[in-house]
Amino acid sequence: MKKKKxxxxxLLAVFMLVTALTGCxxxxxxxxxxxxxxxxARIGVQVGTTGDSFVTENYEKKKGTDIQRYxxxxxxxxxxxxxxxxxxxxxxxxxxxxAEKNPDIKILDEDLVVEQYATVFxxxxxxxxxxxxxxxxxxxxxxxxxxxxxxxxxxxGKYHYKxxxxxxxxxxxxxxxxxxxxxxxxxxxDIVGFDVEMLYAVTDHMGVSVEIQNIQFDSIIAxxxxxxxxxxxxxxxxxxxxxxxxxFSDSYIDTAQVMLVKGSGSDGAASFAEKIHNNFVKDGRWxxxxxxxxxxxxxxxxxxxxxxxxxxxxAVIRVAYDKNGSxxxxxxxxxxxxxxxxxxxxxxxxxxxxYVVFASVNINKVFVAVVAFGLNSAAYxxxxxxxxxxxxxxxxxxxxxxxxxxxxxxxxxxxxxQAFKNVLPALANEFISLLKxxxxxxxxxxxxxxxxxxxxxxxxxxxxxxxxxxxxxYLVLVVGLxxxxxxxxxxxxxxxR
Amino acid sequence: xxxxxxxxxxxxxxxxxxxxxxxxxLDVKKGEVIAIIGPSGCGKSTFIRTLDLLEKPTAGHIMxxxxxxxDPKTNVDEILPRIGMVFQQFNLFSNMTIKRNITFAxxxxxxxxxxxxxxxxxxxxxxxxxxxxxxxxxxxxxxxxKQRVAIARSLAMNxxxxxxxxxxxxxDPEMVGEVLNIMRELAEExxxxxxxxxxxxxxxxxxxxxxxxxxxxxxEDGTPEEVFHHPKNERLKEFLSSVLH
Numbered sequence: 070m071k072k073k074k075x076x077x078x079x080l081l082a083v084f085m086l087v088t089a090l091t092g093c094x095x096x097x098x099x100x101x102x103x104x105x106x107x108x109x110a111r112i113g114v115q116v117g118t119t120g121d122s123f124v125t126e127n128y129e130k131k132k133g134t135d136i137q138r139y140x141x142x143x144x145x146x147x148x149x150x151x152x153x154x155x156x157x158x159x160x161x162x163x164x165x166x167x168a169e170k171n172p173d174i175k176i177l178d179e180d181l182v183v184e185q186y187a188t189v190f191x192x193x194x195x196x197x198x199x200x201x202x203x204x205x206x207x208x209x210x211x212x213x214x215x216x217x218x219x220x221x222x223x224x225x226g227k228y229h230y231k232x233x234x235x236x237x238x239x240x241x242x243x244x245x246x247x248x249x250x251x252x253x254x255x256x257x258x259d260i261v262g263f264d265v266e267m268l269y270a271v272t273d274h275m276g277v278s279v280e281i282q283n284i285q286f287d288s289i290i291a292x293x294x295x296x297x298x299x300x301x302x303x304x305x306x307x308x309x310x311x312x313x314x315x316x317f318s319d320s321y322i323d324t325a326q327v328m329l330v331k332g333s334g335s336d337g338a339a340s341f342a343e344k345i346h347n348n349f350v351k352d353g354r355w356x357x358x359x360x361x362x363x364x365x366x367x368x369x370x371x372x373x374x375x376x377x378x379x380x381x382x383x384a385v386i387r388v389a390y391d392k393n394g395s396x397x398x399x400x401x402x403x404x405x406x407x408x409x410x411x412x413x414x415x416x417x418x419x420x421x422x423x424y425v426v427f428a429s430v431n432i433n434k435v436f437v438a439v440v441a442f443g444l445n446s447a448a449y450x451x452x453x454x455x456x457x458x459x460x461x462x463x464x465x466x467x468x469x470x471x472x473x474x475x476x477x478x479x480x481x482x483x484x485x486x487q488a489f490k491n492v493l494p495a496l497a498n499e500f501i502s503l504l505k506x507x508x509x510x511x512x513x514x515x516x517x518x519x520x521x522x523x524x525x526x527x528x529x530x531x532x533x534x535x536x537x538x539x540x541x542x543y544l545v546l547v548v549g550l551x552x553x554x555x556x557x558x559x560x561x562x563x564x565x566r
Numbered sequence: 567x568x569x570x571x572x573x574x575x576x577x578x579x580x581x582x583x584x585x586x587x588x589x590x591x592l593d594v595k596k597g598e599v600i601a602i603i604g605p606s607g608c609g610k611s612t613f614i615r616t617l618d619l620l621e622k623p624t625a626g627h628i629m630x631x632x633x634x635x636x637d638p639k640t641n642v643d644e645i646l647p648r649i650g651m652v653f654q655q656f657n658l659f660s661n662m663t664i665k666r667n668i669t670f671a672x673x674x675x676x677x678x679x680x681x682x683x684x685x686x687x688x689x690x691x692x693x694x695x696x697x698x699x700x701x702x703x704x705x706x707x708x709x710x711x712k713q714r715v716a717i718a719r720s721l722a723m724n725x726x727x728x729x730x731x732x733x734x735x736x737x738d739p740e741m742v743g744e745v746l747n748i749m750r751e752l753a754e755e756x757x758x759x760x761x762x763x764x765x766x767x768x769x770x771x772x773x774x775x776x777x778x779x780x781x782x783x784x785x786e787d788g789t790p791e792e793v794f795h796h797p798k799n800e801r802l803k804e805f806l807s808s809v810l811h
Contacts, residue, residue, distance in 0.1 A: 468657035468716075471618050472671035472723060473647030482670065486661040 099133075101156040101330050104179055109133035113145035113154040117287035119306040120158040120326050123182055140285060141247045142167065143527040149174060149331060150530075157329040160304060162222055162263070164327050166249040171530060175332035185320035186251075188268075189301035191293050192316055197240075201300065202319050204274035205267075213270050214321065221250045221263035222322070230266040232273065239278045241431065242268060243298035245286035247527045251304040254524060257352060264302050267321055284514045288424075290315055295428040348534040354525050358538060361521025368438045368517065369504045375443025376503070377496075380450025383407070385480070387451065388458045392466065393476060403451070410448035416509045418445055423513040438510045446503050453499060457492035458484055490561060497554040501547055508543070518542060568595045571726060571758060572617070577626035579612055586612045588782040590626070594727070594760065599753045601769035601790075602762045604779040605805055610762045613779060614729050617760070618651045630726075647675055650720030650728035654735050656712040658704040664691070664715050665700040668722045677723065690718040694748055710741025717748055728752070730761040746772075766809055770794055778802045 099110045107124070108131035114121040116138040128134045137154050139145040145157045146167050156177075159167075164176050190198045208214045216228040244252050244264065252262040260281050272279050281302075284292050289301040293315060306324075307317050349355045383403045390400035410418065419441040427437055461484050469479030511520035522539035526532050572594040579587040586609040594600065602610045615621045617628060619635060619642060628635040630645055658667050668690060669683035678686065691697040694714040696707075704712055713733055720728055730749070734742045746768050753759060753772050763769055769776050769790060776793040778786040778801075785799045794810075797803045 464653060464655050464657035465659060467620050470620060471651035473643060473675060474671060478674060483659045
């Protein structure tokens with residue numbers, strides 16, 4: 070019986086993944102061969118990029134046009150391959166990188182708009198910006214930038230710039246590491262690309278070291294603005310809109326927006342074994358999942374502890390008011406807290422805590438996630454513990470009072486031990502959901518288990534295997550924990566009368 | 567005459583507009599065993615619960631040693647431990663062993679250290695015939711056993727008076743005797759007791775004073791002989807004829 074229970078969810082998960090990824094959509098395809106075909110087409114873009122604003126400005130209002138905004142260029146390409154969209158509008162060099170790895174897509178020979186890339190700085194941070202511009206001018210003058218361009222953009226020459234200054238004063242760089250050839254992970258998990266080497270060369274001129282943080286593209290400007298990062302380096306196009314919230318350096322490369330469409334070439338149908346090798350074994354890619362799992366478990370563990378401690382405190386405040394009418398003001402605050410936390414998505418809470426609450430301090434992101442998930446969980450824990458306490462017979466309180474014991478003494482020695490036993494299963498279930506909720510940690514740039522799968526996906530352009538593997542790891546954890554909770558529940562029942 | 571240990575004046579309890587007890591006066595003398603009888607819902611349980619502040623009196627005074635329990639200025643934490651209470655539903659602490667149920671409060675109040683409390687607990691358990699259950703949990707005991715432990719628990723605090731709120735009402739008939747026997751022994755030893763009860767036999771034989779509460783007030787107050795054999799109040803006569811066939 071037990072075994073069957075375990076197979077069923079696994080089968081279901083695999084089934085759902087397969088249907089989702091083979092794409093049951095794509096009914097009204099619309100062939101795109103030139104820019105004039107764009108009105109009325111299904112167009113994919115990476116959210117917040119120039120491609121996004123160009124398409125939105127020019128085509129969104131046109132009848133039948135459907136703009137799909139993806140977090141990553143790779144996701145848009147994936148959708149294109151599955152026929153969910155007709156074209157992807159994206160930076161030319163990025164398009165080239167995608168087309169090279171995917172024989173079944175091609176670039177249309179027509180530039181939509183020519184633009185310039187620059188790095189971004191917080192408004193008013195002129196001192197840093199000028200130093201950066203000086204360094205940039207220097208590498209333009211001595212030919213370093215040309216050599217980097219040859220290697221990464223024109224694909225000739227083997228020149229690679231190596232960072233020289235690795236210690237001393239450090240700049241925090243925000244970059245969305247999914248934009249080859251400008252920035253991407255190599256097989257070993259190192260960050261490489263045109264932007265990266267340009268950055269290394271310029272900062273060597275400035276005499277500073279750098280730390281690159283992987284942040285979702287559409288969050289980089291917010292991160293720089295909030296002081297979370299000193300410079301944003303992520304293929305930013307200079308636009309008037311962006312100038313309102315940040316300052317740009319001088320431009321370091323010209324680029325264009327182009328259209329990617331599905332071509333006639335085949336995917337080169339790799340065998341399943343090859344796919345497994347490519348996704349997990351090659352370059353030790355399984356490390357992304359293992360390291361991610363470590364982060365997921367770390368966040369969950371400490372968030373659980375914070376959730377119990379704070380949730381417990383909230384529960385006691387609420388009960389003291391319910392039973393005695395004391396702590397009226399604190400009870401009001403606690404209720405307000407519960408309403409807000411339980412009435413808003415945990416994702417929004419995570420973003421607010423990272424970008425607003427801890428905006429001005431450079432703080433460990435795992436800590437931020439622990440705080441966000443812990444405070445969220447506390448609200449649910451509080452209500453679980455409160456219901457546990459309220460379920461204890463009033464006679465236990467009365468007996469304590471008749472023996473002259475104070476409310477808190479009865480609470481600590483008599484009520485809570487019984488309440489805890491009653492709510493242990495419900496608490497355990499709350500922590501199982503918490504484990505799953507941490508999968509959104511990637512939104513503040515943490516490389517948790519889910520983000521690990523996405524990283525592999527961005528390297529291999531394969532969604533089924535990495536995401537499927539991630540789903541299975543979660544499933545095994547959750548089913549394992551649920552089984553433990555079930556056993557615990559049985560044991561507790563045995564101890565009762 | 568023995569000294570008065572509890573003096574109740576004008577005790578009134580209301581829930582909103584509904585009055586349960588109206589202006590009750592009562593003097594409890596040391597060593598008295600008072601049985602309170604009356605039809606169900608007459609307020610006799612509420613009355614005894616106000617004496618331990620489990621229900622807050624709406625008005626009136628409960629004087630013990632010149633201090634008023636119903637005065638906000640009184641430090642009731644000093645007085646409440648001296649009043650024992652035995653409940654209809656026993657209310658033993660489910661998460662503690664029998665022994666710990668008995669020793670917890672006296673040790674917490676620093677009336678004795680753990681060792682003294684343990685000795686006292688064993689002595690009390692011997693007396694109620696449950697020494698072998700010292701390490702058992704309440705859920706492993708029968709109702710009668712639980713109630714005997716509950717009595718031992720309140721005795722461990724060396725109370726000056728013990729209040730019993732229908733102590734045998736939740737028991738199977740064959741267990742009523744074992745609990746009443748212990749209460750009888752306590753009465754013989756001179757413990758001051760107020761007992762809300764449906765056991766007319768107990769009220770008649772063990773109590774030396776019987777109160778009939780009805781319609782928010784004490785309708786009759788006398789010796790068992792007077793109350794049971796020469797009732798004056800009409801409502802009491804009706805009540806007795808319905809319970810004593």
